[in-house]
Structure formats: structure tokens, C-alpha cells
Amino acid sequence: MAKTVEELRAEYATKEKILEVKDLVIKFSLRGDVLTAIREASLDLYKGESLCIVGESGSGKSVLTKSFMGMLDANGWVESGSILYEGQDLAKYKTEREWLRIRGKEIAMVFQDPMTALNPLRTVGRQIQEAVELHQGLRGRPAKEAVYELLEQVGIDDPVRRYKQYPFEFSGGMRQRVVIAIALACKPKILICDEPTTALDVSIQAQILELLTQMQKAYNLTLIYITHDLGVVAHVADRVAVMYAGEIVEVGLAEEIFYNPKHPYTINLLSSLPQLGVKGQDLFAIRGTPPSLFKEIQGDAFAPRNPMALKIDFLHRPPYFEVSPTHKAKTWLLDPRAPKVELPEAIRLLQSKWGDDVVADA
Amino acid sequence: MSKALHRAADHIDETLFTFARYDEEAAERTGYSDYSYWRSTWRVFLKNRMAVALLILLGTLLAFTFIQPYLPNQKPPTMIHFHPDTGLPLRNVPPGDEFIFGTNAIGQDLWSRLWSGTRTSLFIGFVVGVAEALIGITIGSLWGYVRWLERPFTELYNVLDNIPNTVIMVLMTYVLKPSVSTLIIAMCITGWLPMARLIRNLVMIIRDREYNLASRALGTPTHRIITKNILPYLISVIMMRIALSIPIAIGSEVFLTYIGLGLPLDTPSLGNLVNEGRRLMMAPSMRYQLIFPAVMVSIITVSFYVLGNAFADASDPRNHV
Amino acid sequence: MLRYIVQRFFQSLLTLFVVVTVVFILMRFMPIEGFFGPNYDKLDPEQQQAILRSMGLLDPLHIQLKNFYLQLLRGDLGTSTIFRPNVPVWEIIAPKIPYSLFLGWASLTLSITIGFTLGVFMARYKSTFLDRLGTLYIVIINAVPSAVYYLFLQLYGKDLLNLPMLFDPDNPKSWILPIISMALGGIAGNAMWMRRYMVDELNKDYIRLARAKGMRNSAIMFKHVMRNAMIPMVHGIPTSILLVMVGSLYIESLYSIPGMGGLLIQAIQRQDTPLVQALVLIFSAFSIFGLFMGDLLMAALDPRIKLGAKEGSR
Numbered sequence: 001m002a003k004t005v006e007e008l009r010a011e012y013a014t015k016e017k018i019l020e021v022k023d024l025v026i027k028f029s030l031r032g033d034v035l036t037a038i039r040e041a042s043l044d045l046y047k048g049e050s051l052c053i054v055g056e057s058g059s060g061k062s063v064l065t066k067s068f069m070g071m072l073d074a075n076g077w078v079e080s081g082s083i084l085y086e087g088q089d090l091a092k093y094k095t096e097r098e099w100l101r102i103r104g105k106e107i108a109m110v111f112q113d114p115m116t117a118l119n120p121l122r123t124v125g126r127q128i129q130e131a132v133e134l135h136q137g138l139r140g141r142p143a144k145e146a147v148y149e150l151l152e153q154v155g156i157d158d159p160v161r162r163y164k165q166y167p168f169e170f171s172g173g174m175r176q177r178v179v180i181a182i183a184l185a186c187k188p189k190i191l192i193c194d195e196p197t198t199a200l201d202v203s204i205q206a207q208i209l210e211l212l213t214q215m216q217k218a219y220n221l222t223l224i225y226i227t228h229d230l231g232v233v234a235h236v237a238d239r240v241a242v243m244y245a246g247e248i249v250e251v252g253l254a255e256e257i258f259y260n261p262k263h264p265y266t267i268n269l270l271s272s273l274p275q276l277g278v279k280g281q282d283l284f285a286i287r288g289t290p291p292s293l294f295k296e297i298q299g300d301a302f303a304p305r306n307p308m309a310l311k312i313d314f315l316h317r318p319p320y321f322e323v324s325p326t327h328k329a330k331t332w333l334l335d336p337r338a339p340k341v342e343l344p345e346a347i348r349l350l351q352s353k354w355g356d357d358v359v360a361d362a
Numbered sequence: 363m364s365k366a367l368h369r370a371a372d373h374i375d376e377t378l379f380t381f382a383r384y385d386e387e388a389a390e391r392t393g394y395s396d397y398s399y400w401r402s403t404w405r406v407f408l409k410n411r412m413a414v415a416l417l418i419l420l421g422t423l424l425a426f427t428f429i430q431p432y433l434p435n436q437k438p439p440t441m442i443h444f445h446p447d448t449g450l451p452l453r454n455v456p457p458g459d460e461f462i463f464g465t466n467a468i469g470q471d472l473w474s475r476l477w478s479g480t481r482t483s484l485f486i487g488f489v490v491g492v493a494e495a496l497i498g499i500t501i502g503s504l505w506g507y508v509r510w511l512e513r514p515f516t517e518l519y520n521v522l523d524n525i526p527n528t529v530i531m532v533l534m535t536y537v538l539k540p541s542v543s544t545l546i547i548a549m550c551i552t553g554w555l556p557m558a559r560l561i562r563n564l565v566m567i568i569r570d571r572e573y574n575l576a577s578r579a580l581g582t583p584t585h586r587i588i589t590k591n592i593l594p595y596l597i598s599v600i601m602m603r604i605a606l607s608i609p610i611a612i613g614s615e616v617f618l619t620y621i622g623l624g625l626p627l628d629t630p631s632l633g634n635l636v637n638e639g640r641r642l643m644m645a646p647s648m649r650y651q652l653i654f655p656a657v658m659v660s661i662i663t664v665s666f667y668v669l670g671n672a673f674a675d676a677s678d679p680r681n682h683v
Numbered sequence: 684m685l686r687y688i689v690q691r692f693f694q695s696l697l698t699l700f701v702v703v704t705v706v707f708i709l710m711r712f713m714p715i716e717g718f719f720g721p722n723y724d725k726l727d728p729e730q731q732q733a734i735l736r737s738m739g740l741l742d743p744l745h746i747q748l749k750n751f752y753l754q755l756l757r758g759d760l761g762t763s764t765i766f767r768p769n770v771p772v773w774e775i776i777a778p779k780i781p782y783s784l785f786l787g788w789a790s791l792t793l794s795i796t797i798g799f800t801l802g803v804f805m806a807r808y809k810s811t812f813l814d815r816l817g818t819l820y821i822v823i824i825n826a827v828p829s830a831v832y833y834l835f836l837q838l839y840g841k842d843l844l845n846l847p848m849l850f851d852p853d854n855p856k857s858w859i860l861p862i863i864s865m866a867l868g869g870i871a872g873n874a875m876w877m878r879r880y881m882v883d884e885l886n887k888d889y890i891r892l893a894r895a896k897g898m899r900n901s902a903i904m905f906k907h908v909m910r911n912a913m914i915p916m917v918h919g920i921p922t923s924i925l926l927v928m929v930g931s932l933y934i935e936s937l938y939s940i941p942g943m944g945g946l947l948i949q950a951i952q953r954q955d956t957p958l959v960q961a962l963v964l965i966f967s968a969f970s971i972f973g974l975f976m977g978d979l980l981m982a983a984l985d986p987r988i989k990l991g992a993k994e995g996s997r
Contacts (some may be wrong), residue, residue: 031409031681052960071894096900116888121911121986130906147523166986169928180891186896230913303382310376517694524698526970528932536951536959537709613828613911619950620830620933633830640834652834660827667826 005255008238009326012046012253018222019045019068024081026060026067026093026246036295037063039246039301040081042320047188050216050223051231052254055243058290062224064243067091070099071105072192074243104135104186112195115177118167122179125151125163127336131185139282146178150181153218154211173204177211186213191216192224197232209235234258239326241265245291245301252303253328259354262321262329264306276346284344300331306334308341372661393428399594402682406675413672420665427484429546430477437471437632445449454648463654466638470512486542486631487611487666491551491604497550498557498603506565510667515562519555521590527552531614537622542625545618547610558604564596598677605670616659632659687982697977702967706960711744713956760964761957766950771803772934772961776943782852783931783942789862791924794869799916801870802877806912807904809882817874824871833937850940860964861938863933880912918981921973 003011026038038060045051049209053061066072068083070093077303085106093099107257111117118127132138138146144163152160154177167175176196183191193212201211202272224238233240233254240257242250242265250263261267270276271284288305291297300306303313312332321334332338343351364441408414430436437443443452449470455461463472505515534548567574578584612632618624619633620640627634632655637653676679726734735741739750748988754761760772767775805817824832840846840860847857884890885908935945943962950958982988 031406069895071891100897100899103895109892111892113888117892119889119893119907119911121914122907130893131899134897168987175512182892182896210744307384309382309384311377311382315378316381332379335379337376339381356698477834486701517697517838520694521698524695524971524974525702525967529966529970532947532951533706533959533963537712570849609826609828613830615718616828617933618829621936622952636831636834643834643838649838652838656831656835659831663826663828664822 006251008228008253009324012326015046015049017044018047018082018085020062021045022081022082022084024064024067025079026063026072026076027079028073028076032076035248036079037076038067038292041243041246041248043241043248044253045222045224046239048220048222049238050225050236051241052225052227052237053241053243053248054228054230054233056228056290058293059243060246060291061243062194063246065109065194065224065226068190068192069103069109071109085186091238099266104131106188107190107192108183108188110176110179110183110191110193110196112198114172114179115199117179118175120167123164123166123167124170127224128178128182128185131182135186146185147181147231150185153177153184154178154181154215155207156181156347162325163186172200173208176204176208178201180211184219187219188221190222190224192226194226195228197231198227205232206235212236230270242269245297247294247301247330249302249331250327250329252323252329255354256324256327259350260323260327261347261350262323262327263302263331263335264308264333265302267343268306268330269348270350271344275344276350281345283316284346302357310338367648399615399679399682401600402679403594406681410672410676414603414670416665416668419661420669423661423665424484425475425482427480428549430474432457437474439474440470440628443471454642454651456647459648464650466651467642472635472651473655474632476658479635479655480634480658482542482613482625482629483612483632483659484608484662486549486615487608488604489546490553490611493546493550494553495604496602496609497554499561501554502558502561503565507570519559519652522552523555525552528617531618531622532621535618540623540626542629545615545625548618549614551608553610555608557600560599560603561596564599570572586595594677598673602670602674602677605666605673608666612659612663632662684982685987687981687988691975692727698971699968702971703752703964704748705756706963706967707748708744710956710960711747713954735959760961766954766955766958772958775958776946776961776965777823779941779943779946782940783935783944786858786861786865786935786940786942787924787931789858790865791869793866793918794873797866798803798870798873799872799877803881804903805874805878805885806881806885806908809878814878817878821871821875824867825875829868830933832867833934836860836864836867837937847997848938850938857938861934861940864934864937872914873919877912877916880915880981881908884908884911914981914984917984918977919975920980921970921975924969924973 019039019142021043023040023042024038024075025036028035028037028264041060041064043064052348053064055061063072063076066089068085069077070090072078078091081091085102090102093102125144126146128150129143132143132146132150136143136146147163148159151162156162156174158175162170167178170178173287180196191212196212197208209232212223215221223236227233237254240252240254241248242263244263244265250257250261257266257268261270265286268284268286272286274283286305287307287352291301291304298317299315300309300313300318303309306313310332316332318330318332318335320328320330322328323334333341414492430615441619443461444450445452452461452465453467453469455469457472461473466475468470501515504511506512515629530552531548534551535544538544538547547624577586615624615631616633616636619631619637624633624637625631634660635655636652639649639655642648643652739747742750751813756772760776760970763770763772763775801817805814808814837848837860841848846860847854848860849857850861851857864987890903890907893907898906930945932947933944934940935942936948939945945966947959947962947966950962
């Protein structure tokens with residue numbers, strides 16, 4: 001069943017892009033200071049795939065995806081770059097009218113905390129029905145029927161009774177199902193899931209991921225997951241984009257990122273996974289903290305925390321180096337002039353599972 | 363071998379492609395770790411220009427209030443001035459060279475009465491603010507800390523909070539003899555309630571908030587939790603409440619004076635002065651006797667109110683950058 | 684829900700009981716003259732003692748208290764001593780009520796309609812000129828003692844607009860200033876809280892979800908934000924009633940309105956203890972009842988209270 005990496009690459013070569021982000025810069029003003037949250041991020045999204053965006057808190061994952069829907073906070077703006085969707089540049093959108101063509105209809109979102117994502121004072125049914133009325137053109141009885149159907153689809157029994165209940169009468173997992181139902185009611189093409197399982201009990205997490213995967217098939221959705229849980233990534237991702245300090249430092253097929261990481265940040269991130277720890281040795285941890293986004297960052301943002309940083313990392317920003325047609329990373333280590341680096345033991349173990357053909361390729 | 367997408371970097375000096383020395387301190391420095399609570403509070407406060415202007419105004423005013431009696435050529439606030447030739451009291455003399463703000467209906471110097479009244483009212487305000495804080499902290503800590511007191515205190519709070527405090531204040535001043543301490547007692551009798559509730563919530567936070575539990579679990583000594591996690595918040599809460607209870611206290615004093623329950627007439631206070639001015643306000647030429655104290659009351663109350671709120675904003679870590 | 688109402692009802696009763704007791708005990712600290720008429724000085728000590736005994740004032744405190752409760756339960760509020768000697772207090776108060784109610788309701792209507800609207804617009808157009816102007820108004824009204832700005836309103840209302848300075852039941856023009864004065868505080872309070880609750884709501888996650896599903900901002904404002912912010916506001920309405928009442932103490936006296944607030948001030952100035960006692964009790968009962976109604980109203984509107992949710996409402 002499992003496809004080889006080569007087959008996947010071949011598949012991607014023919015896939016159609018649904019969303020293209022190019023050199024996007026997003027800034028915020030905060031009490032007189034300007035903060036650069038996204039620094040020239042570029043990302044392609046292919047029709048029907050599941051893309052995971054990983055990175056620590058504050059790396060700009062949420063901001064990036066919010067900008068696809070015009071949902072940046074009022075003090076944020078797109079400084080430069082483009083977001084192409086069906087021939088339109090979303091980065092140029094300004095008015096609410098323009099965004100209403102996108103929000104829900106084309107791109108919908110599932111939020112992190114289902115406990116707060118629903119209006120506590122309106123019935124669950126009414127909140128789903130709002131989306132049905134907006135995007136399916138139904139009113140009254142048929143709209144209600146559609147809500148019942150959606151509730152059943154996301155695995156909520158007894159929809160007629162549940163329709164009339166308030167969010168506080170639902171458990172966390174159930175509320176997340178409601179939030180998913182609201183997103184589906186919009187009939188979007190792209191669904192952004194912003195840490196959809198972080199706030200849930202571990203036992204519920206797998207169910208929600210399962211539900212999302214099912215719905216992806218049923219509704220022909222393109223999914224973007226935002227997460228810092230690499231377990232989730234392994235579960236659902238076709239491709240992975242790694243974010244650090246507002247840029248996408250490495251992007252590739254899930255297999256490529258997991259077994260053949262190239263950017264020092266990705267390497268460090270994977271090394272700090274407890275599952276990959278070597279018995280008897282201290283667990284690896286990335287030192288330091290992410291850079292302040294208020295300051296101009298020179299060179300590679302990760303350099304100060306990078307034990308294998310090169311001198312050039314502090315001076316010049318690395319370009320993307322292509323590792324394979326589907327895999328690229330922004331690090332000077334991939335430059336032919338760079339010295340060989342000693343990889344952590346955990347990563348060497350992963351690479352050995354990766355197979356000879358690909359290692360040679362690097 | 364890998365292919366660079368951008369060729370622009372090709373002419374970079376080869377020697378740069380060697381390992382840099384890893385500096386752990388530099389790694390730590392990149393983040394926000396130079397955060398200091400009070401410095402950030404102060405910085406946010408300074409950004410509020412209105413508040414800073416009022417702080418300077420209020421500071422100058424307070425300083426002047428206290429040095430005014432020691433300045434040369436000041437007249438005693440309760441002395442009645444007589445005309446040197448006729449021997450008649452100098453009633454309602456308009457503002458001029460001799461009496462900067464004029465005299466009142468019985469010939470007392472309004473300028474010195476105004477500053478003396480400001481002192482009295484500020485004194486009442488500060489004492490009420492501090493007393494409310496003390497009572498509030500004591501009761502609030504007991505309420506939050508001693509578990510079996512939790513229920514009775516909550517009931518007591520609900521009962522007291524339901525009584526309109528103007529009614530209590532009026533009643534207390536009606537029963538007791540009019541004096542500065544009567545006013546202070548009457549104002550404190552329900553004024554401590556919000557403070558007590560704040561402190562009680564704080565104590566609950568100390569006890570139960572997860573980051574404090576975490577600190578404790580990590581072996582942070584209690585005194586460090588108190589000084590680092592709780593004290594900053596506590597101090598800002600207290601300062602804010604005191605700042606806000608001063609305008610309330612001054613307002614109550616003016617109100618109580620009007621209904622005849624204020625200070626005796628021989629004690630100048632802002633309430634007494636406003637009230638004296640009110641009796642003459644229909645005569646435009648004597649309106650200065652109302653306007654001077656009214657302006658003083660307004661400057662003081664608005665300044666404290668704005669400062670209290672600005673400080674509350676500034677001390678909220680969510681507003682720190 | 685029923686349990687909540689019953690619990691809240693008994694809490695209100697308890698509060699009222701405490702207030703009655705405290706008021707009574709405090710009044711025993713008053714000089715004894717307050718219980719006599721104007722002829723106190725003319726009586727010799729023996730007569731004084733006899734009258735005191737007949738009034739029950741020499742009994743031990745707990746007996747006096749018991750009698751006081753029984754008297755109140757019969758609906759008897761006592762007899763005036765100085766203001767109108769030997770007239771039952773109730774007969775003095777009753778004719779005053781319509782004036783207080785009329786002016787109170789008028790200003791309450793103003794303070795709710797204008798205050799809520801102002802708050803909604805301030806939240807909707809946050810950080811604009813309108814918001815700043817509204818904030819300035821709120822700061823001034825909240826900070827400057829009402830006793831001061833009422834005076835200037837009266838003064839300049841007469842000077843500039845030629846409005847009557849004293850209340851006249853037959854001249855509607857004379858109602859304008861007192862009603863506006865009474866409403867100013869309520870408008871500021873309502874606008875401030877409405878704005879604050881709406882801004883709070885606007886920052887909540889469910890607003891993001893509503894936007895993400897493609898709702899218009901205006902629809903979000905009306906269907907979600909305003910509805911949710913209304914619930915705590917409804918709870919505050921009784922407090923506005925309170926504010927109006929307190930304002931009326933001062934304003935009724937300032938404009939010589941023959942209402943209950945002005946009466947209390949006269950009673951205090953004339954040291955008519957039974958009258959003060961009765962009025963204080965009536966004012967307290969009003970406000971306790973008002974808060975109780977506010978809680979009930981809120982419980983009826985908030986499903987979390989109605990259905991007995993475990994978690995807190997915030």
C-alpha cells in the first residue's frame with residue numbers, strides 16, 4: 001500500500017497547485033514598535049494534499065495561515081509578497097467584501113481550543129446553521145435538515161436534541177466535532193486546522209484526526225495542519241513545512257523531512273524527540289530562545305542557537321537549496337563549499353533507515 | 363550534489379564556510395529574557411502622554427499644597443479680615459492684589475482656604491485609601507487562605523455588597539458627630555469590600571494557579587514565588603485601588619457636606635468650599651467662590667482617576683511588549 | 684434554576700434583615716431627643732422617662748429589636764417627631780413617591796437608551812475620535828463628584844438655555860434639567876460597561892470562528908457580540924436604578940422636587956430620626972430588590988445559569 005518516495009515525487013510532479021505564497025512579509029505594530037512576524041515566507045499548496053506546518057510557538061505558523069483568510073489582527077498587515085489563489089492575489093485584498101468571497105466559501109478554519117471557539121450563549125445548531133445559510137443558500141427547514149446531517153456526519157448522535165443544546169453541554173471532543181461541522185458547512189476547498197488536537201485529551205486526539213481524514217476524502221479537501229506535535233505530523237502529513245522565526249526553513253515530503261532532515265533547526269527539532277533519544281544519554285534539547293522579531297535579523301535566524309553554525313550564517317541569509325524536486329531547505333550547509341557536519345546520533349539512525357539511494361542524492 | 367536555487371551567493375568568501383564558535387550566552391540573549399516587570403510597567407505608563415502630563419500636574423499641585431503655608435505673605439485660612447479704616451469685615455472681595463482668589467462671605471481669604479481645604483480633602487482621601495487597603499488585605503487574606511472561613515465570608519460579602527453604600531455612609535455620618543474621623547470611618551465601612559475581594563482572588567491564585575503550582579513543584583522557595591509572581595501584581599492592585607478611592611472619597615465628602623453631614627464649617631475642606639460657593643452662585647460677580655474650589659476638585663479627582671486607570675493598564679503584563 | 688432563585692431570594696431576605704438590624708441599632712446611638720417632638724425641652728425629667736417607657740425605649744435592646752421587627756411586619760414604619768410631629772411616617776412618604784418614580788423612570792430610560800447606544804458605538808468604532816470623545820465624557824462624569832457638576836448644569840442651564848432652576852409639576856420645561864442631571868451618571872456607567880463587555884467579547888475565540896465562516900462584521904456585531912454583552916449589562920440595570928436613586932437624594936433637594944430623596948435630606952437636617960430610619964430602610968429595600976431582579980433577569984437570559992452549568996460564566 002505504502003508508496004515509495006520516488007512514486008510520491010512523481011505524483012507531485014503532476015499535481016496542481018491550489019495556493020502559492022511568494023516572499024510574503026507580514027508586520028505588526030505593537031505600541032509603537034514594528035514586529036516582523038513573517039519574513040519572506042514562500043510555500044506552495046497542492047490540491048488534495050495534507051500539509052503540516054510545524055514550528056515552535058511564535059514562529060508565525062498561525063499568522064501565516066490567518067493571512068490566507070484576511071484574519072490578521074487589526075494591527076497587522078501584509079508588507080510585501082503575494083498569496084495566489086485561483087488567479088487572485090489575496091495579499092492585495094483590503095476590504096471585507098473581498099475577503100467574504102474567500103472566508104468559509106473557499107478557505108475555512110478549525111481552531112485550537114474548542115472550549116472557547118463556540119459562542120457560549122447560542123445553541124450549537126444555530127451556530128452551524130449560520131454557516132449553512134451563508135454558504136449553501138438554504139433557509140428555515142431545509143437548513144435545519146442540513147445541520148442535522150452535518151452533525152451526524154461528524155459523529156454526533158441524536159442531532160435533533162443536540163441541535164438545541166448549548167456548547168457547555170458538550171465535551172471538548174464533541175465541541176471540536178461541532179467546530180469541524182461548522183467548517184464543513186461552508187463547503188470550502190481548503191481547510192486550515194490550527195492545532196486541532198492540542199487542547200484535547202490524548203484519547204480523543206486520534207478520533208478527531210481520523211474524522212478530519214475521513215472528511216478530507218468525503219469533501220475533497222486540501223488540508224493545512226498547524227501543529228508542534230510531531231506525532232500528529234507523522235499521522236496525517238503528506239508534506240511538511242518547517243517554520244522558524246517567520247520563514248519556512250525547510251519543506252518536503254513527510255518522509256524526506258523525517259528521515260533526511262537538512263536544516264539545522266529541523267535536525268535539532270527531531271533530535272529532541274523523546275522517541276528518538278538514545279538510552280542512557282541525556283535527551284537532546286535546543287538551547288536558547290527564538291529571536292526577538294522586533295529586531296532586524298541578519299543571516300540565518302537560527303544561527304545563534306545552532307551548535308553547527310557556520311560563520312556565514314551570521315552574515316548572509318541562506319537561499320533555498322534543492323535537495324530533491326520535492327525537498328528544499330534554507331541552509332548554507334547545503335552549499336558545496338560547506339564543510340561536512342557531524343550529525344547527532346539519532347539523526348544518523350534515521351538516515352540509515354532512509355535507504356542508500358536518497359542519501360547518495362544528498 | 364545539491365544545486366543552489368540562487369546563484370547570487372556564489373562570490374561569497376570561501377573562509378566564511380567554516381564553523382563558528384558556539385556561544386551559549388549569545389543563544390540565550392536572542393530572546394526576550396531581559397524582561398523586567400517594573401521597567402516594562404514604567405515604559406508602558408510613559409507611553410500614555412495624558413497620564414504623564416496629569417502625573418506632573420498632580421505632583422506639582424501636591425507639592426505646592428504642602429509648602430503653601432510656609433511661603434511668605436500667606437494668610438491663615440480661618441482668619442476673618444477687617445477693613446483697616448471702617449473695621450468692617452472684608453466680605454466677598456473679588457480676586458485681586460491683596461486677596462489672590464478674593465474673600466468669602468464672612469471675609470476669609472479664599473486662596474489660603476482653598477489650599478487648606480485641599481490638604482484636608484487629600485488627607486481624608488489618602489487615609490481612606492490606605493485604611494481600605496489595610497482592612498481589605500487583612501480580610502481578603504483570611505477569606506482566601508483559611509478554608510473554613512471561605513463560606514461565611516462569601517455570604518457576608520454578598521450581604522454587604524447588596525447594601526447601597528451611600529445609604530450606609532449617610533447613616534453613619536448621621537449617627538456620629540461630624541468630624542474628619544467620622545467621615546473616614548463612614549467611607550471605610552463598605553469601601554474595603556472590593557479590595558478584600560481582589561486580595562482573596564489573589565490568594566486563591568497563589569494557592570491554585572498552575573504556574574505557581576509549577577514553580578512550587580520545581581522547588582522555587584515560597585518567598586521567591588511571592589516576590590516574583592505575586593508581589594508585583596499585589597502592589598499594582600493596591601496602588602490602583604488607592605488612586606481610585608481618593609476621587610471617590612473626595613466626591614463623598616462634597617456630597618455629605620451638601621446634605622449637611624460634612625465637616626464643621628471651621629474646618630476648610632473642598633466640600634465646605636464648594637458648598638459655600640453654591641450658596642452664592644446665582645450672583646455672577648460672586649461665582650468665583652464656586653468656580654475656584656470646583657476646578658480644584660475636578661483637577662484632583664480626574665488626575666487620580668486617570669492615573670489609577672493608566673497605572674492599572676501599565677501594570678498588566680499583557681500590555682507589556 | 685428554581686434552586687438558584689430560592690437561594691438568591693433567601694440571600695436577599697437575609698441582607699434585608701441585616702440592614703434592618705444595623706439601621707435600628709445605629710439609630711439607638713442617636714441623641715434621645717430625636718425620638719421626641721419639638722417640646723422636648725419643656726418636659727420635666729419624670730415626664731421624659733414616662734414617655735420613653737411608653738415608647739419602649741427603655742427596654743433591653745433585644746426586646747426593642749423584636750418589637751421593631753414586629754412593627755415592620757405590620758407595615759408600620761413609625762411616626763414622625765419633628766418634621767410633622769405625630770404624623771405616621773408612611774403618610775409623609777406616600778405622596779412623595781410618584782415624583783421620585785416619575786423622574787427616576789424618565790432618567791433611567793434616558794441612561795439606558797443613550798448609554799447602551801453610546802457604548803455599542805464606542806466599541807464598534809474603537810480608538811476613533813468618537814471613542815475618545817466618549818471616553819472623555821466617561822472619565823469626567825466618573826471622576827468629578829456629581830455634587831459639583833450638577834451645580835454647573837443647573838447654573839448654565841439657567842444662564843444659557845433659560846431653563847427653570849426649580850421644579851414645577853405643571854411646567855414640563857422645569858423637568859428637563861433634573862432628568863438630565865440624574866441620567867448623566869447612568870449614561871456614563873452604561874456606556875463604559877457596554878463598551879468594555881463588547882470589547883471583551885470581540886477578543887474571544889468564537890468571534891474568530893464566526894469571521895472564519897464568512898460572517899459579515901456587522902452581522903457578528905449584532906448576532907453575537909451585542910447579544911452576549913447585553914447579558915451582563917442587564918445585570919447592571921438594577922445598579923443604574925441605584926445610581927438614579929442616589930442621584931435623586933441630591934437632585935431632588937437641589938431642584939426642590941417634593942420626592943423621597945429630598946425628603947431624606949430634610950429629615951436629616953431636621954434630625955427627625957424615625958423618618959430617616961424609614962427612608963433609609965425603603966432605599967435599602969429598593970436596591971436589594973433591584974439586585975435580586977437583576978440576578979433573576981440574568982439567569983433567565985443566560986443558559987449557563989438557567990441550565991445549571993458547572994463552570995463559571997466567564
